[in-house]
Amino acid sequence: MTKEMKLVIAGFGGQGVVVAGNILARACMAEGKNITGMVSYGAEMRGGTANSTIVISDTWIASPIVEKPDVAIVLNQPSLDKFEERMAPKGLIVINTSMTEREVERADLEVIKVNATEIAHQLGNVRVANIVALGAFLGHTHILEMSSMIGAIEALFSQKKPGLIEINDKALRAGAEVMVNA
Amino acid sequence: MSATTAPGHTETGKKLLLKGNELMVRAAIEAGCRFFAGYPITPQNEVPEYMSQLMPKVGGTFVQAESEIAAINMIFGASAAGARCMTSSSSPGISLKQEGISYIASAELPCVIANVQRGGPGLGNIRASQADYFQAVKGGGHGDYRLIVLAPASLDELQDLTMNAFDYADYYRNPVMILADGLLGQMAEPVDARPYEPILELPEKDFVLDGCKGREARVIKTLFLRPPKALVTHNMRLQKKYETIASELQLCENVQTDDAELVIAAYGMTARIAKGAVDMARQAGMKVGLIRPITLWPFPGPAFMEVAGTAKKLLVVEMSSGQFIEDVKLATECNIPVEFLGMGGGWYPTPENIFEKISAIYDK
Amino acid sequence: MANIKFDKERCKGCCLCVAECPRGNIRMSEILNKTGSIYAEVIDEGDCNGCALCCQMCPDMAIEIEEDEKQTCCEKGSEK
Amino acid sequence: MEFKKPTSLLDVPTHYCPGCGHGIVQRLVGEVIDELGIREKTIGTAPVGCAVLLYDYFDCDIIECSHGRSPAVATGIKRVLPDRVVFTYQGDGDLAAIGTAETIHVANRGENITIIFVNNAIYGMTGGQMAPTTITGQRTTTTQEGRGQNQEGPPLKVCELLASLDGVTYLERVAVSTPKDIMRAKKAVKKAFQNQIDEKGFSLVEVLSMCPTDWKVSSTAAVDFVNNEMKEVFPLGVFKDEK
Numbered sequence: 001m002t003k004e005m006k007l008v009i010a011g012f013g014g015q016g017v018v019v020a021g022n023i024l025a026r027a028c029m030a031e032g033k034n035i036t037g038m039v040s041y042g043a044e045m046r047g048g049t050a051n052s053t054i055v056i057s058d059t060w061i062a063s064p065i066v067e068k069p070d071v072a073i074v075l076n077q078p079s080l081d082k083f084e085e086r087m088a089p090k091g092l093i094v095i096n097t098s099m100t101e102r103e104v105e106r107a108d109l110e111v112i113k114v115n116a117t118e119i120a121h122q123l124g125n126v127r128v129a130n131i132v133a134l135g136a137f138l139g140h141t142h143i144l145e146m147s148s149m150i151g152a153i154e155a156l157f158s159q160k161k162p163g164l165i166e167i168n169d170k171a172l173r174a175g176a177e178v179m180v181n182a
Numbered sequence: 183m184s185a186t187t188a189p190g191h192t193e194t195g196k197k198l199l200l201k202g203n204e205l206m207v208r209a210a211i212e213a214g215c216r217f218f219a220g221y222p223i224t225p226q227n228e229v230p231e232y233m234s235q236l237m238p239k240v241g242g243t244f245v246q247a248e249s250e251i252a253a254i255n256m257i258f259g260a261s262a263a264g265a266r267c268m269t270s271s272s273s274p275g276i277s278l279k280q281e282g283i284s285y286i287a288s289a290e291l292p293c294v295i296a297n298v299q300r301g302g303p304g305l306g307n308i309r310a311s312q313a314d315y316f317q318a319v320k321g322g323g324h325g326d327y328r329l330i331v332l333a334p335a336s337l338d339e340l341q342d343l344t345m346n347a348f349d350y351a352d353y354y355r356n357p358v359m360i361l362a363d364g365l366l367g368q369m370a371e372p373v374d375a376r377p378y379e380p381i382l383e384l385p386e387k388d389f390v391l392d393g394c395k396g397r398e399a400r401v402i403k404t405l406f407l408r409p410p411k412a413l414v415t416h417n418m419r420l421q422k423k424y425e426t427i428a429s430e431l432q433l434c435e436n437v438q439t440d441d442a443e444l445v446i447a448a449y450g451m452t453a454r455i456a457k458g459a460v461d462m463a464r465q466a467g468m469k470v471g472l473i474r475p476i477t478l479w480p481f482p483g484p485a486f487m488e489v490a491g492t493a494k495k496l497l498v499v500e501m502s503s504g505q506f507i508e509d510v511k512l513a514t515e516c517n518i519p520v521e522f523l524g525m526g527g528g529w530y531p532t533p534e535n536i537f538e539k540i541s542a543i544y545d546k
Numbered sequence: 547m548a549n550i551k552f553d554k555e556r557c558k559g560c561c562l563c564v565a566e567c568p569r570g571n572i573r574m575s576e577i578l579n580k581t582g583s584i585y586a587e588v589i590d591e592g593d594c595n596g597c598a599l600c601c602q603m604c605p606d607m608a609i610e611i612e613e614d615e616k617q618t619c620c621e622k623g624s625e626k
Numbered sequence: 627m628e629f630k631k632p633t634s635l636l637d638v639p640t641h642y643c644p645g646c647g648h649g650i651v652q653r654l655v656g657e658v659i660d661e662l663g664i665r666e667k668t669i670g671t672a673p674v675g676c677a678v679l680l681y682d683y684f685d686c687d688i689i690e691c692s693h694g695r696s697p698a699v700a701t702g703i704k705r706v707l708p709d710r711v712v713f714t715y716q717g718d719g720d721l722a723a724i725g726t727a728e729t730i731h732v733a734n735r736g737e738n739i740t741i742i743f744v745n746n747a748i749y750g751m752t753g754g755q756m757a758p759t760t761i762t763g764q765r766t767t768t769t770q771e772g773r774g775q776n777q778e779g780p781p782l783k784v785c786e787l788l789a790s791l792d793g794v795t796y797l798e799r800v801a802v803s804t805p806k807d808i809m810r811a812k813k814a815v816k817k818a819f820q821n822q823i824d825e826k827g828f829s830l831v832e833v834l835s836m837c838p839t840d841w842k843v844s845s846t847a848a849v850d851f852v853n854n855e856m857k858e859v860f861p862l863g864v865f866k867d868e869k
Contacts, residue, residue, distance in 0.1 A: 022199075029199055029372045037199075037370040062458025062533045064369040217706055219698075243705040247698065248731035255695035255728070259702025262689050263669075267702070285692050391687035391703065393710050395666035401681040403672070403690035548627075560645035560838070560845035566805060583644070601629040602805040605649030606639065611629040 003058060005143070006066040009130070010051035010083055011075030011096075016130035019156070020073070021052025023168075024134060026152035027144050028056050036064035049078050056143070071141075073133050075116065077101050084109070094137045096129060112140050114178050120171060128171035135175020146176065198375045203228035203270075203367040205337050206296060206360070207236060209344035210268050213378045215294070216242035217267035219256035221249060221275060224308040225364040226298035229270040250275040254282030254295075261291040262402050264390035266348050270296035272364070273314050274305060277322065283357060284323030288404040288420070290389070292351035294344070295329075296360040298367035301528020310364035312450060312501035313527035318361050319479040319509070326417055328424045330358040330431065331478040333450040337373045340366060343476070345378050353382040354427050355389070361478060363501065365451045365530060433476035434485040438464070442471030444544055445489050446536070447510050447520075448499040449475050456499050458533030463540050470540055478509075486513035497521045497543065499536055501529070548596025549612040550588055556608035557585035563600035563609060569593055572600060632656030634665040636685050645845025647835025648677055650802040651744055651811075652684075655715070658816045659686065662823065668711040669703055671696040675717035676750040694725020697732035700739045711822055713740040719749050722758040722782050729784070733828050736793035740818045741830040743784060746837040747856060754840030758782040761859045766840075785832050785865040795827035797865040801834040803852035807862070826868070834860055 009017045009024075018039050028035045034057045039050070053066035068088040074080045076099040084106055087093060092110045098117030116132040123132075131153075138144055153168045200208065203226055210218075211233075218237060220230040230246060237244040243260070247253035253269050260267040271279060276297045286293060299314050301307040314322075318331045330350050334340040340362065347358040391400055406413035437457060439445050444463075448456045453474035463470035473489050475482050490496070496518055498507040503524045511520055523539045525531055557579060563586050564572045571593050574584045586608070588594060601609045631637065635656035642648045659665050665686050672680035674693035681688035691699045696714035704712045721729050721743050732739070748766055749755040755768040759781045763772040774780070785797045796818060800811035811833055818829035834856050838848035 025370065026199060029197065035371060038365075038368055040368075061371070062461070063455045063530075064365065064371070065530060065532065067532060217702065219702065245701065245705065248727050251695065252698040252701075252728050252731065255691065255698035256702035256705075258691070258695070259689065259699035259704075260706045261702070262699070263703040263706035265702075265706040267706075281692055282695070289689075391669045391689055392707055393667035393669060394685075394687050399684070399686050399688070401688050401690070403681060403688075405678060405690060556639050558644035562645060562845050562849065565846050565849070581639075596627050598627055598629045599805040602808045603650070605642065605644075605646055607631045607635075607649065607653055609629070610631065611627060613628040 004061070005056045005071060006069050006088070007054045007056065007071040007073070008051050008066055008069040008083060009073045009075070009134075010049055010079035011130070013050040015050075015075045016127060017050050017052045017075065020130040020134050021054055023131070023149065023152045023156055025054055026155060027148040028054075030148045030151055031144060033058065034061050036061050038064050049076070049082060051079070071137070073137055075099060075130060075133060080104070092141070094133055096133055098129070112136055112179070114175060116175065119174050119178070123167060123170050123174060125167050128167055131168050131171035132175035135172040136178050139176030139179030146172070195377075196375045198373050199370055200337075200373070201228055201368055201370050202337050202340055202362065203298060204232045205341055205373060206270070206344050206362070207232040208375070209341045210294065210348070211236050211240055211242070213345040213348045214266045215268045215348060216240065217257070217260035217265040218243070218269065219245040219247045219253040219260070220269050220271065221247050221253050223272045223275045225300055225367050226270050226272045226296070228367070229296065229298070250278035251282065254279040254286070257293045258282055258286050258289070258291065261286065261293045262289070262389075262391045264387050264392060266292075266352070268294040268296070270298065272298045272300045273302050273311065276314060276317065280317075280323035283329070284325050284327060285404050286357050287323075287327035287329065288325065288416075289402050290355040290420075291357070291402070292348075292355055293357050294347045294351055294360065295357055296362060299361065299363040303527070307528040308364065309528045310366075310451065310501060310530050311527040312363055312452060313503070313505070314361070315478070315500070315502055315505035318359050319481070327420065328356070328427070328479055330354065330356055330427060330480075331361050332358065333361050333476060333478050334366065335450055335454040335474060337366070337369070337371050339476075341373055341376065346381055349380055349382045349384065350431065352384045352387070354423065356423070356427070361450065363451055428480035431477055432480050432482040432485070434482035435474045435476060436485065436489070437472040437474070439471035439473055439489050439493065441469050442492075443469045443494045444497060444540060445471045445473055445493040445495075446497045446499055446540075447473050447486070447506075449478060449506065452499050452501055452531065455531055455533055456536050459536035459540060462533060462537040463544075466541075468540065468544050470544070481509050481513055483513040486510060487515070490514035490518040493518065495519050495521060495543065497523060497539065499523045499531060501525045501531070502527060547592050548594045550591065550594045550596065551610045551612065552585070552587050553608045553610070554579045554585040554587065555581065556606050557583060558606055559583040559585060560605065561586070562603045562605070566599045566603045568597060568599065569595070632660045634659040634685055635683055638683065640683055641679060642676065643839040645836055645838040645848055646676070647746060647802045647833070647837070648744060650808060651742065651833050651835060652680070654808070654812045654815050655713070655742060656684070657812065658819050661816065662819055664711045664819070664823070667709070668713065669707070671700050671712075671714040673714070673716045673720040675720050677715055677717060677744065678751070680715055694720050694723070695728055696720065697725065697728040697737070697739075697741070701732055701735070701737050704737060704739050708738070711740070711819065713742060713819070715742045716744070717750070718743075718745045718747065718757040718759040722784050730788070730791070733788050733830065734791045734793040736795065736827045738822055738825055738827050740822050742815065742818070743830055743832045744835050745784070745832055745860065746835045747781070748837050748840045750837050750840050754842075759784070759860070761855060781859055783860060785830070788830060789865040793828060794830070794866050795868045796821050796829035797832075799832040799834065799860055799862050799865065801852055801857065801862055803834065803836065803849045832860070834862075
């Protein structure tokens, strides 16, 4: 892993970008990495683009702000439009092809395509598309152990929504599978 | 008053991943805060929200006040009644609280006030800002009073300073402001949850209004009409207290200032971001350091004077248009050139911005 | 007869007691007290029945009635 | 019968003008505190206005509040010390103008406190300007032609306003312009304190009172003004009494 990775997860409010960011941050924390996390919404609480930004580093982090992401996980078209141009050179972009209408235009970006919403639908809950996309990202980069992610999922859902642990686990693995098979 | 000052009862020893606003709540409750009144305003909304969840669990009181003005006055009452108490807001809300803060300062009641600053003037925006510096350290309300102003630069420090704030408030019988900003309030990073330990030997609260059973009736007031010099006497005593605080409580961090030719002066989150620029400059072979006041009032003047004696130049960076720089110039008595990188309210610098400025002025 | 006491130094001279006395038994002084005010005084102590309407009305608590064992309580006061 | 100054009041003359009703209202509060035996557990709030020096007259714990904020301060005290008796003593500017929000919300929260609201239809301390309760046609230094000529609106009726709030337990309007009214006022004040002791919730007693100085009339004419003019606009009576 590079010294510092600036990452954004973006989508419609309601697509679970905050939860995805939270799980990723907790998994990093479990592996002893330094992280900072922030969440920002559009002016409207629903329907706009929401994004969760995370800085992951092996050393201390100066700023939690992600202006030029190294990694973007975009779950819908407005987020692709917003973040593609802002990305750092040679960044990695994961796009949810189920909810985006065009190809990535920048030639320098590494692109991972995953039909996350369709996969989530097949698993039985479209709302886990966020975790499918996260799985695809991890299946490609291997920056974290799967067990750390699963631990984070369990920690997050065990108290209030234990019923969601299984489907999130499945979604994570399904996303990672896409990359293995790609 | 054991019911209102008993500390603790939050989980300690765990690694937490909380937003700054939430961590502040946890730290306050851990430190024995048992009364909170506030009003929602972005970007500090997590404070009242989390308070409303945690307070009932420790037998404390959470009140969502009808206004910022009411909230600060509820604090006035709760403090007079002996509780460790706190209110929080963001810039426009703090403006509304100024009246009450002035009264609390004059009445010498302990309390903690958090300002998670956003952009202004007016409604401004909801991003981070440091534009309430003057308001916090020079007194935004009427009269000659001082707040102890603490400026944390990380969540770890936010946890410590929130706990310490209650001790400073009780020890000096003075309101303490935690001057945070939207970035610090909204960001999350891992923090070891630590238990509260008092850092000062705290005095008896002999001012508390709890009914005059077995003692003379007490009065808490801020109007001094008689005799004619009563107010002067009161104010001179306050000033003497402020002098004591100024001599006892100056906190400052120096980062690589010993050999630095250029020293950045910044506080709060800006200082943290500037530290990234210091690293970049050092890697580029430039001798750059950072001086960061942790108490904005009292301002750590001697520490700045020392740096002014060794460095060639200062660079002030602030998320405002030139407020903090005035104290830097006063503290260094203009003995050293001071460059400036300011951001008008509501936007933040990056390590790259600051590095760029360093590169531009380093050899000039 | 009631044991009525006027504290002339507390009196500010508002005259409300004069207007209230059902027996017309209170008058204002012709000289001033230490605060420079005319003050209320009873005309005929023997004629006061202790109804305390003046006490009720006095904003300055300048009129008191001391317990008199011979006097039976007269809660409602006015009796003409 | 015996008539003595209450012991919960300090034995000192007040600074109020001749014929001012504050002295009567304070006496009633003092008598009630004596009779309920609560002096040592009572915390009062002093307002901004003529009654700001309340702590010079009451021999119990008092906190002086900024203008209009007494209900908020009282909330803070009462929530921290629920077994103490907390009362606010406020004038019409304090309670019904600058402190309107605090008044409405303390009532709506049903805070278990007692409010003594002295309505004399004018700003006394500042020299006779219009109050929110100044009656229509009344001349003040800021309504020289009489209230209502310049879009001041009609007087604010606090009891009627608060009666619509479900959080309120007890509201009564009384006066101190006749001995009979004063004795009735005492009963209301006592009930408002007893309600708090019994944890029944929010009680407010509005007291119509005289301000001869700023009304620019004699003390007796001031009494007539309350009896003939104010009672017309502000009818006496119980506006709410939740059991």
